[in-house]
Amino acid sequence: MTQPTSPPPIPLVDLHWQYAQVAEAVAARWQRILSTCDFILGQEVAQFEEAFSAFTGVPHCVAVANGTDALELLLRAHQVGSSDEVIVPANSFIATALAVERTGATLRLVDCTADQLIDPAAVRAAIGPRTVAIIPVHLYGQHADMAALRALADPAGLLLIEDAAQAQGARQAGRHAGADGGGAATSFYPGKNLGALGDAGAVLTADAEVAERIRGLRNYGSVEKYVHRSRGFNSRLDTIQAAVLLAKLERLTAWNSRRHALAHRYQAALADTPGLTLPRTLPGNDHVWHLYVVHVEQRDRVLDRLRAAGVGAGIHYPIPIHRQGAFDHLGLPDGSFPNAEWSAQRCLSLPIYPGMTEEQQDRVVAALVAALVT
Numbered sequence: 001m002t003q004p005t006s007p008p009p010i011p012l013v014d015l016h017w018q019y020a021q022v023a024e025a026v027a028a029r030w031q032r033i034l035s036t037c038d039f040i041l042g043q044e045v046a047q048f049e050e051a052f053s054a055f056t057g058v059p060h061c062v063a064v065a066n067g068t069d070a071l072e073l074l075l076r077a078h079q080v081g082s083s084d085e086v087i088v089p090a091n092s093f094i095a096t097a098l099a100v101e102r103t104g105a106t107l108r109l110v111d112c113t114a115d116q117l118i119d120p121a122a123v124r125a126a127i128g129p130r131t132v133a134i135i136p137v138h139l140y141g142q143h144a145d146m147a148a149l150r151a152l153a154d155p156a157g158l159l160l161i162e163d164a165a166q167a168q169g170a171r172q173a174g175r176h177a178g179a180d181g182g183g184a185a186t187s188f189y190p191g192k193n194l195g196a197l198g199d200a201g202a203v204l205t206a207d208a209e210v211a212e213r214i215r216g217l218r219n220y221g222s223v224e225k226y227v228h229r230s231r232g233f234n235s236r237l238d239t240i241q242a243a244v245l246l247a248k249l250e251r252l253t254a255w256n257s258r259r260h261a262l263a264h265r266y267q268a269a270l271a272d273t274p275g276l277t278l279p280r281t282l283p284g285n286d287h288v289w290h291l292y293v294v295h296v297e298q299r300d301r302v303l304d305r306l307r308a309a310g311v312g313a314g315i316h317y318p319i320p321i322h323r324q325g326a327f328d329h330l331g332l333p334d335g336s337f338p339n340a341e342w343s344a345q346r347c348l349s350l351p352i353y354p355g356m357t358e359e360q361q362d363r364v365v366a367a368l369v370a371a372l373v374t
């Protein structure tokens with residue numbers, strides 16, 4: 001008698017599917033690059049910068065090596081440095097905080113709201129005489145409350161630097177990150193909504209001077225070969241990564257729409273499930289669902305059960321920034337940021353990616369409902 005076979009596992013994100021969609025277009029572009037050996041800051045980099053700028057409606061895009069560099073270089077282009085303080089949410093990926101400390105500025109962490117986005121009330125309380133910038137993180141694919149933050153930043157002359165690493169294509173009041181204020185940094189890490197085949201990132205800004213400074217900073221402080229006006233870095237984008245991003249950008253809107261449809265299916269299917277807190281979209285936001293994150297008690301037990309059922313769930317993120325060993329020097333004990341800590345203990349990311357089928361999603365829902373039964 002043949003054993004019944006269990007269905008294949010469902011990954012948290014399926015990059016194989018995504019790559020297959022663009023493989024031909026990427027191969028054609030790579031062929032050109034291989035034939036010209038134009039490997040660093042080649043013509044595809046400029047083409048991608050132009051295309052991403054047109055896609056977002058933000059006048060300038062400067063491609064760099066990764067999202068952490070994009071944040072750091074954007075802060076440096078605004079001359080943020082060691083005499084300054086920068087406000088960052090405690091529940092983000094650690095890179096947001098690292099980028100601030102890399103400039104020499106002091107990191108000032110604050111709590112999030114129940115929607116996991118930076119809390120404007122906490123920001124208001126944290127603004128001090130040395131504060132020069134606030135970094136809202138558009139976590140999981142939707143914008144933080146930019147109107148509330150702008151109302152705090154503008155009268156005090158503070159910069160708003162958006163961390164849009166998880167929000168390619170997301171908008172608030174119809175505007176993409178970086179269109180207003182101090183600019184935005186994004187990451188094209190492979191698992192992002194728009195991901196390269198390696199590390200990549202970009203800065204978006206409406207300020208031509210800031211864009212020009214970043215063009216220098218990413219290339220050893222030089223915009224003219226062997227002439228170095230500032231002490232810069234090596235943070236250039238490889239031409240082959242730009243070619244991948246160009247091919248994928250053509251599909252980003254369709255892929256984000258598919259994520260949106262899947263998120264709505266989750267919301268409908270899980271709406272009446274006891275013990276689950278579902279994600280909420282803030283008014284005015286076009287959410288691009290980089291992650292679909294629910295909150296649940298006894299999360300680790302639920303996660304183990306999901307994994308045993310072949311569902312690749314994840315945790316974003318298990319330890320808030322102030323409780324990471326890397327930030328012990330801040331001296332922030334447990335209890336410092338109750339909402340960030342509440343979320344870290346309960347958050348659970350369910351699989352969501354454009355190639356996901358409804359049948360796969362139904363299996364995730366069934367596995368989750370079963371995993372919640374005590």
Ligand SMILES: Cc1ncc(COP(=O)(O)O)c(C=O)c1O
Pocket residue numbers: 066067068069092093095096137163165166186187188189199200201
């Ligand atoms: C919110 C956030 N900020 C910054 C980064 C850093 O980007 P990268 O890994 O490209 O340096 C990431 C991604 O990994 C992120 O999710």
